[in-house]
Amino acid sequence: MSNGRGDPGPPARETDLKSALDEHRQWVEAELSRVLPEENVWPENLHRAMRYSLFAGGKRIRPLLVIAASEAVGGSREDTRPLACAVEMIHTYSLIHDDLPAMDDDDLRRGKPTCHRVFGEAMAILAGDALLTHAFQVLAEPPQGWDGVRLERLLRATGELAVACGSEALIGGQVADLEAEGRGVGAAGLERIHRSKTGALLEACVRGGAILGGAAEPQLESVTRYGQSIGLAFQVVDDILDETEASEQLGKTAGKDRTAGKATYVSVHGLEQARATAARLLGEALAAIRSLGQRGWLLEGLARLIVERHG
Numbered sequence: 310m311s312n313g314r315g316d317p318g319p320p321a322r323e324t325d326l327k328s329a330l331d332e333h334r335q336w337v338e339a340e341l342s343r344v345l346p347e348e349n350v351w352p353e354n355l356h357r358a359m360r361y362s363l364f365a366g367g368k369r370i371r372p373l374l375v376i377a378a379s380e381a382v383g384g385s386r387e388d389t390r391p392l393a394c395a396v397e398m399i400h401t402y403s404l405i406h407d408d409l410p411a412m413d414d415d416d417l418r419r420g421k422p423t424c425h426r427v428f429g430e431a432m433a434i435l436a437g438d439a440l441l442t443h444a445f446q447v448l449a450e451p452p453q454g455w456d457g458v459r460l461e462r463l464l465r466a467t468g469e470l471a472v473a474c475g476s477e478a479l480i481g482g483q484v485a486d487l488e489a490e491g492r493g494v495g496a497a498g499l500e501r502i503h504r505s506k507t508g509a510l511l512e513a514c515v516r517g518g519a520i521l522g523g524a525a526e527p528q529l530e531s532v533t534r535y536g537q538s539i540g541l542a543f544q545v546v547d548d549i550l551d552e553t554e555a556s557e558q559l560g561k562t563a564g565k566d567r568t569a570g571k572a573t574y575v576s577v578h579g580l581e582q583a584r585a586t587a588a589r590l591l592g593e594a595l596a597a598i599r600s601l602g603q604r605g606w607l608l609e610g611l612a613r614l615i616v617e618r619h620g
């Protein structure tokens with residue numbers, strides 16, 4: 310495989326993938342820090358809480374997917390600048406709220422005490438609100454010099470992102486997740502929860518990246534099928550890890566789903582079936598992007614990482 314930027318070269322080794330992702334991750338960290346108000350900006354406590362959760366050490370899978378999808382269709386990282394930041398801010402807001410006492414009531418996130426444990430519940434709610442709002446501010450302030458074509462693509466990606474984190478997707482999924490707690494939910498209901506609360510945002514990341522990268526319609530269709538498969542796989546694996554890994558490894562409280570009576574792929578289908586589903590979805594994701602050729606190498610690497618991860 311090539312390095313994704315030129316002619317096909319030698320097979321991409323694991324180290325190539327790791328260093329490419331590390332480099333993109335550093336860029337994302339720097340961009341996030343640049344667009345977020347500093348801690349000494351009024352109101353200091355709010356900005357401290359926002360930065361505390363945003364820079365607590367997430368894997369940055371969503372911005373990496375945005376970048377990888379843009380490159381997979383012949384675009385560049387530069388094309389993704391506002392969207393790559395926005396998706397991570399939205400994801401982090403969703404985690405802050407997910408951890409609140411009224412929701413999953415968690416004490417540990419990204420290896421640190423949760424936002425509300427450090428800053429109090431009211432500040433955590435507001436820090437989440439502010440991260441969500443700031444994401445759309447960043448999207449409305451694209452880099453100087455972007456022409457009409459780029460702005461039109463950004464508007465389309467922004468619209469899709471809003472839908473993905475809205476009442477019929479991420480938030481709707483969180484509602485259904487809470488409503489299913491302690492009650493039975495069928496296989497179809499469970500799949501819907503997972504595709505909504507987690508899958509929709511991941512799909513919006515890759516579709517958005519591809520749109521910003523100037524994807525042709527068949528490319529966008531491939532990326533969409535990839536996004537749907539890894540979107541569901543991501544939450545299936547999250548359910549598996551909650552059951553099989555230790556808190557130190559996860560950076561969040563292990564075994565929480567079982568004690569809370571959550572509807573998960575493990576509780577509904579069992580561990581072995583959940584693992585088989587994740588493997589099947591990985592296969593489907595990889596098949597979906599085969600037509601993109603060498604330039605899809607980062608998407609391929611991220612799909613494997615999502616399914617084979619331990620935290």
Ligand code: IPE
Binds near residue numbers: 543
């Ligand atoms: C955790 O997401 C929440 C889910 C949607 C399952 P991640 O596993 O991507 O969490 P971070 O961003 O690395 O902390």
Ligand code: IPE
Binds near residue numbers: 404413483506551561
């Ligand atoms: C979280 O799902 C989904 C969103 C935050 C939208 P989980 O509740 O399973 O995530 P973790 O396990 O707390 O990270």
Ligand code: MG
Binds near residue numbers: 407486
């Ligand atoms: Mg939850």
Ligand code: MG
Binds near residue numbers: 407
């Ligand atoms: Mg949770």
Ligand code: MG
Binds near residue numbers: 547548551
């Ligand atoms: Mg979970």
